[in-house]
Amino acid sequence: MNGNLYDDTSSSPHLDEYLTQFEDWFRDWGDKEWENRILSSGAARLNEFGYDPFGMSPAFIRKVIPLVRFLYRGYFRVTTHGLHELPTTRLMFVANHSGQIPLDGALIAAAVAIEGRPPRILRSMVERWVPSLPFVSLFMSRCGQVLGDPDNSRRLLENDEAILVFPEGVRGVSKLFRDRYKLQEFGTGFMRLAVETGTPIIPVGVIGAEETVPALYNFRRLARLLGAPAFPITPTFPWLLGLGLLPYPVKIHLWFGEPMHFSGDPDDEDEVIDQNVEKVRSKVAQLIERGLKERGPFPFSLLGGIRP
Amino acid sequence: MSCIVLTGISGTIGRLLARQLHLDHEVIGLDRRDLPDRPKDIRVYKLDIRRKRCENLFRRHKVDAVIHLNIMHDFRKPQAELHAFNVVGTQRLLEYAARHGVRKFVFLSTANVYGAKPDNPQYLTEEALLLAGEGFSEMRSLVSVDMLVTSFFWKVPEVETVILRPAHILGTAANGPSAYLSLPRIPTVLGFDPMVQVIHESELVRAVVSSVEPGRRGIYNLAGPPAAPLSAMVKYLGKRTLPLPHSLLRALAQRAWQMGVAQVPPPELDFLRFPCLVDDSRARRELGFEPKLSLPQTLDLLRQSPTYRQGMKQG
Numbered sequence: 001m002n003g004n005l006y007d008d009t010s011s012s013p014h015l016d017e018y019l020t021q022f023e024d025w026f027r028d029w030g031d032k033e034w035e036n037r038i039l040s041s042g043a044a045r046l047n048e049f050g051y052d053p054f055g056m057s058p059a060f061i062r063k064v065i066p067l068v069r070f071l072y073r074g075y076f077r078v079t080t081h082g083l084h085e086l087p088t089t090r091l092m093f094v095a096n097h098s099g100q101i102p103l104d105g106a107l108i109a110a111a112v113a114i115e116g117r118p119p120r121i122l123r124s125m126v127e128r129w130v131p132s133l134p135f136v137s138l139f140m141s142r143c144g145q146v147l148g149d150p151d152n153s154r155r156l157l158e159n160d161e162a163i164l165v166f167p168e169g170v171r172g173v174s175k176l177f178r179d180r181y182k183l184q185e186f187g188t189g190f191m192r193l194a195v196e197t198g199t200p201i202i203p204v205g206v207i208g209a210e211e212t213v214p215a216l217y218n219f220r221r222l223a224r225l226l227g228a229p230a231f232p233i234t235p236t237f238p239w240l241l242g243l244g245l246l247p248y249p250v251k252i253h254l255w256f257g258e259p260m261h262f263s264g265d266p267d268d269e270d271e272v273i274d275q276n277v278e279k280v281r282s283k284v285a286q287l288i289e290r291g292l293k294e295r296g297p298f299p300f301s302l303l304g305g306i307r308p
Numbered sequence: 309m310s311c312i313v314l315t316g317i318s319g320t321i322g323r324l325l326a327r328q329l330h331l332d333h334e335v336i337g338l339d340r341r342d343l344p345d346r347p348k349d350i351r352v353y354k355l356d357i358r359r360k361r362c363e364n365l366f367r368r369h370k371v372d373a374v375i376h377l378n379i380m381h382d383f384r385k386p387q388a389e390l391h392a393f394n395v396v397g398t399q400r401l402l403e404y405a406a407r408h409g410v411r412k413f414v415f416l417s418t419a420n421v422y423g424a425k426p427d428n429p430q431y432l433t434e435e436a437l438l439l440a441g442e443g444f445s446e447m448r449s450l451v452s453v454d455m456l457v458t459s460f461f462w463k464v465p466e467v468e469t470v471i472l473r474p475a476h477i478l479g480t481a482a483n484g485p486s487a488y489l490s491l492p493r494i495p496t497v498l499g500f501d502p503m504v505q506v507i508h509e510s511e512l513v514r515a516v517v518s519s520v521e522p523g524r525r526g527i528y529n530l531a532g533p534p535a536a537p538l539s540a541m542v543k544y545l546g547k548r549t550l551p552l553p554h555s556l557l558r559a560l561a562q563r564a565w566q567m568g569v570a571q572v573p574p575p576e577l578d579f580l581r582f583p584c585l586v587d588d589s590r591a592r593r594e595l596g597f598e599p600k601l602s603l604p605q606t607l608d609l610l611r612q613s614p615t616y617r618q619g620m621k622q623g
């Protein structure tokens with residue numbers, strides 16, 4: 001076993017450790033030095049009014065940090081594995097997508113920002129239908145999330161930024177509970193981009209997010225009517241209306257792999273690109289498999305920390 | 309010293325440009341509107357560009373360059389007339405240019421021809437499709453004219469054709485963006501705050517002057533200072549926004565448009581929701597065009613313009 005690769009950077013919180021966890025959590029709330037460090041990392045590209053070319057506002061992010069910290073430490077009790085030194089150049093995180101509400105992106109970004117060495121702002125590439133949503137699109141773009149267009153990704157990578165992509169796309173988020181942890185097909189766009197821009201890929205396996213909004217059925221027709229990618233029926237949604245879509249507080253583990261490097265011709269035949277895509281996909285699958293094994297059996301696994 | 313025909317000389321940009329160009333060139337104006345208190349060495353032909361008689365101008369003078377600004381942006385005019393004036397007028401001018409050995413054709417288009425779409429990439433390059441016409445019939449004539457000049461650029465290589473697509477122009481011109489930001493309270497779409505690019509008219513004049521230089525040809529986006537959210541600009545101007553839900557705002561705009569009160573057709577509301585930002589790196593690289601004014605400076609200049617003060621007074 002590659003011990004180095006799977007070293008826990010933060011130990012999983014056992015019951016007696018919860019108190020200290022909460023202490024940490026509150027201390028971090030006031031960690032101005034960390035905030036300044038991360039928020040100044042992209043300062044060079046800010047305009048006179050404090051926005052970057054993609055509409056990100058560090059002043060806005062500063063305001064949502066408490067909320068993100070609450071979700072990260074308090075609600076989902078995120079534990080990261082294998083998140084070590086990060087390169088300071090361009091970087092692409094590739095993860096499995098799940099949970100109907102794409103909170104996995106926010107949590108991975110929070111992990112990289114809070115526990116990355118050095119902390120980095122991760123720009124996740126969002127679904128195409130998001131920019132047409134009022135408030136949501138505004139919130140996302142101020143937080144640094146960007147429409148998942150190849151042109152946008154290329155621009156960010158050429159600026160040596162770190163991006164997060166979900167090559168499963170909507171196929172991943174909207175899958176049903178019974179298909180949890182079944183990795184869907186990957187698109188090839190991310191690989192072409194990584195090869196073209198010479199960007200290392202860090203595979204990420206997300207464990208737990210798949211149980212946060214367990215969809216029993218996807219009401220496709222209604223989804224199409226609403227213009228949404230899916231309309232999930234869960235044990236609580238739509239019965240409790242919007243409240244029912246509130247994700248369950250399942251403990252989430254994020255497993256980070258080692259950076260993978262690819263080279264070649266970005267415009268190569270699909271078959272050639274597919275081979276590389278498959279390497280990343282199987283790496284993510286390995287991380288998920290290992291994560292599930294480590295997490296232990298249902299249902300204690302969802303609470304986290306308690307092992308039989 | 310070359311001879312330049314400037315169409316639309318009586319407009320704000322036209323006048324600014326004429327004042328700049330007549331120092332080094334012979335400037336001939338072509339406009340159906342009057343041009344009062346012009347410099348003595350500028351001749352103005354008061355003609356509709358669609359008239360056959362315009363060709364006499366090209367016969368009489370050895371024209372080296374045409375700068376075409378004479379495009380009607382007034383969406384209140386009937387569709388047919390907009391189309392006839394913009395498309396037919398431009399078509400004629402291009403014919404004359406090709407027939408009479410004109411070496412340079414500069415056309416001032418607009419970045420709005422790309423259209424504001426939710427799935428636009430953050431920065432559009434010159435290769436992006438011109439989609440503003442779908443669902444926005446008033447924009448169609450502007451898109452057609454741009455395409456017309458673009459195809460001329462490819463088909464007639466003897467003429468150095470330059471197409472400029474600037475972002476929202478701010479300044480003394482009483483155009484859409486300036487008038488909008490001059491309102492005492494700025495209506496916006498609730499839940500949206502798009503990134504916007506503005507460029508001051510003086511910068512635009514510089515860009516046109518530099519594109520007249522021999523050897524320069526191509527299609528160029530002009531972006532001005534870095535983009536900022538609409539709300540940040542409004543805040544800088546010391547005003548407040550009036551956010552309304554899209555459905556309500558659209559209904560109001562529809563009503564106002566039908567009653568003939570509104571200057572902008574309802575589909576233009578998309579520019580208050582979605583991005584239509586351009587990448588100007590080609591203009592920086594090939595025209596050496598670097599915006600000199602910062603965003604606060606651009607907005608300060610808008611604040612000093614008569615349109616802005618008038619807009620404030622109306623409220």
